[in-house]
Amino acid sequence: MGFLALLVAIWAVASRSGDRFLFPGPDDVAMALRDNVRSGLLPRAVGRSLARLAVGYSVSLVVGVALGVALARVRWVKDTLGAVVLGLQAIPSVCWLPLALLWFGLGEMAIQVVVVLGSLLSITLATESAVNTIPPLLVRAARTMGAKGARLWLRVILPAALPGIVSGARLGWTFAWRSLLAGELLFISGGLGQVLELGRELHDMALVLGVMVVIVALGLASDHLLFGGLERRVRRSWGLDRA
Amino acid sequence: MEPLIALRGVTKSWGGAGSALALAPVDLEIGEGQFVCLCGPSGCGKTTLLNLIAGLESPTSGAVTVRGAAVRGPGPERTVMFQESALFPWLTVQRNVEFPLEMAGVPAAERARRVERYLKMVHLWRSRDAHPHELSGGMRQRAAMARALVGEPSILLMDEPFAALDAQTRDVLHGELERIWLETRKTVVFVTHNVREAARLGDRVVMMGTRPGRITRDLAVKLSRPREANDQDVTTLAAVIERELKIEIEKVIREELDDAWTPAGGGLPGAAGRDLGGGI
Numbered sequence: 001m002g003f004l005a006l007l008v009a010i011w012a013v014a015s016r017s018g019d020r021f022l023f024p025g026p027d028d029v030a031m032a033l034r035d036n037v038r039s040g041l042l043p044r045a046v047g048r049s050l051a052r053l054a055v056g057y058s059v060s061l062v063v064g065v066a067l068g069v070a071l072a073r074v075r076w077v078k079d080t081l082g083a084v085v086l087g088l089q090a091i092p093s094v095c096w097l098p099l100a101l102l103w104f105g106l107g108e109m110a111i112q113v114v115v116v117l118g119s120l121l122s123i124t125l126a127t128e129s130a131v132n133t134i135p136p137l138l139v140r141a142a143r144t145m146g147a148k149g150a151r152l153w154l155r156v157i158l159p160a161a162l163p164g165i166v167s168g169a170r171l172g173w174t175f176a177w178r179s180l181l182a183g184e185l186l187f188i189s190g191g192l193g194q195v196l197e198l199g200r201e202l203h204d205m206a207l208v209l210g211v212m213v214v215i216v217a218l219g220l221a222s223d224h225l226l227f228g229g230l231e232r233r234v235r236r237s238w239g240l241d242r243a
Numbered sequence: 244m245e246p247l248i249a250l251r252g253v254t255k256s257w258g259g260a261g262s263a264l265a266l267a268p269v270d271l272e273i274g275e276g277q278f279v280c281l282c283g284p285s286g287c288g289k290t291t292l293l294n295l296i297a298g299l300e301s302p303t304s305g306a307v308t309v310r311g312a313a314v315r316g317p318g319p320e321r322t323v324m325f326q327e328s329a330l331f332p333w334l335t336v337q338r339n340v341e342f343p344l345e346m347a348g349v350p351a352a353e354r355a356r357r358v359e360r361y362l363k364m365v366h367l368w369r370s371r372d373a374h375p376h377e378l379s380g381g382m383r384q385r386a387a388m389a390r391a392l393v394g395e396p397s398i399l400l401m402d403e404p405f406a407a408l409d410a411q412t413r414d415v416l417h418g419e420l421e422r423i424w425l426e427t428r429k430t431v432v433f434v435t436h437n438v439r440e441a442a443r444l445g446d447r448v449v450m451m452g453t454r455p456g457r458i459t460r461d462l463a464v465k466l467s468r469p470r471e472a473n474d475q476d477v478t479t480l481a482a483v484i485e486r487e488l489k490i491e492i493e494k495v496i497r498e499e500l501d502d503a504w505t506p507a508g509g510g511l512p513g514a515a516g517r518d519l520g521g522g523i
Contacts, residue, residue, distance in 0.1 A: 146319050159331070
């Protein structure tokens with residue numbers, strides 16, 4: 001916290017010595033933020049972005065975990081989709097945007113495609129490796145205790161893989177967030193990315209920096225609230241971290 | 244009378260047909276209530292034999308039967324304890340011990356009663372809410388023992404369950420296992436490479452050799468119980484078993500190292516007159 005205050009102080013001093021217009025200080029940025037919160041522009045944009053993220057990320061999580069499990073345990077899925085998944089991972093998510101725009105038009109569907117494709121594969125690969133690295137002894141022991149079929153999956157394999165799946169989900173979240181902002185910045189109306197673009201068009205550097213501060217704050221907050229505690233709790237009760 | 248467990252002409256090879264046998268044709272009968280130790284050097288197939296009885300592996304040829312019925316996969320009347328506890332790290336000790344009962348569909352009230360009984364039997368009732376990683380190695384094996392017993396199987400299969408523990412903890416757990424066995428009279432098949440452990444625990448010690456894995460000797464142990472690790476009789480018996488196994492163990496070492504290795508005490512080959520006074 002103290003370190004953060006120091007950074008803001010350095011920023012304030014630095015902005016005084018330069019061009020206030022191109023390099024506004026923390027006070028200008030705070031003012032821009034206040035104005036745009038009051039006008040409702042920022043809250044609306046944040047709400048819009050988070051709603052999009054929630055939809056796209058949920059799809060990614062469900063499909064990604066299912067696909068990862070299938071890749072790890074079903075031979076023919078690995079043989080067919082395995083190479084495709086690895087190959088597609090090489091494509092930065094925003095590169096899907098032109099294709100998505102042509103297919104789905106300038107709308108919600110296109111941005112969801114970008115968000116899903118941006119985060120799905122990292123969740124898939126993390127889940128696959130989590131399931132693959134389960135100690136085989138646990139599965140053998142479970143079988144001697146009469147666990148098989150769906151119950152072996154739900155009660156043993158998925159819980160055993162959970163720490164890895166949670167790490168993958170966390171990674172997927174940051175990828176989804178980045179894909180969303182890139183998409184919004186480039187083409188799609190509404191959302192934080194567009195406010196950023198608006199700031200550039202109006203030469204309102206205070207607004208541009210303000211939105212960037214909001215992006216950082218949201219990223220940190222969501223990572224902490226959604227995943228920080230969850231990951232720590234899982235790792236601790238799985239015995240992966242010493243309490 | 245039909246023995247509880249019977250293996251007839253059982254072989255196992257890991258490759259396809261025609262590859263080397265990990266287990267030569269083995270015949271073995273184990274009667275109800277016996278405590279049988281399978282003892283031999285690494286690579287003799289003792290763990291494979293145990294896994295065949297457990298139903299975790301299937302024989303290449305021959306038949307494994309329990310109460311006359313062929314073994315097809317694992318079953319609740321045969322539980323297994325491994326060298327590592329194989330407890331589920333995400334469950335507490337209590338939930339771990341409850342797990343096989345849940346799989347068997349035992350009602351909740353009965354589950355609670357049984358879990359309490361067996362956790363008290365292994366003296367872990369006070370640690371019931373701990374997670375496995377909070378326990379010592381010995382406590383984890385106690386929990387694994389409770390989990391193996393809680394379903395009240397007729398056969399308990401143990402694959403070097405105490406091999407990773409320090410000597411003192413192992414001694415204590417030998418005593419506990421013997422006490423529990425005397426109390427419950429399960430049929431126990433206990434795999435070990437430790438001859439003292441075999442002599443300390445078994446009613447019967449089945450010795451095995453390598454290349455291919457096979458039974459070399461089947462020794463009945465007629466010592467009274469409870470036994471002590473330092474009983475003269477146990478020590479003597481361990482020495483007997485060790486001597487028997489030595490030939491097999493040397494065979495393994497010779498293959499793992501090279502031909503230059505010579506067994507201790509053998510002197511120099513063809514050099515009886517040049518032993519540098521070793522016999523003084």
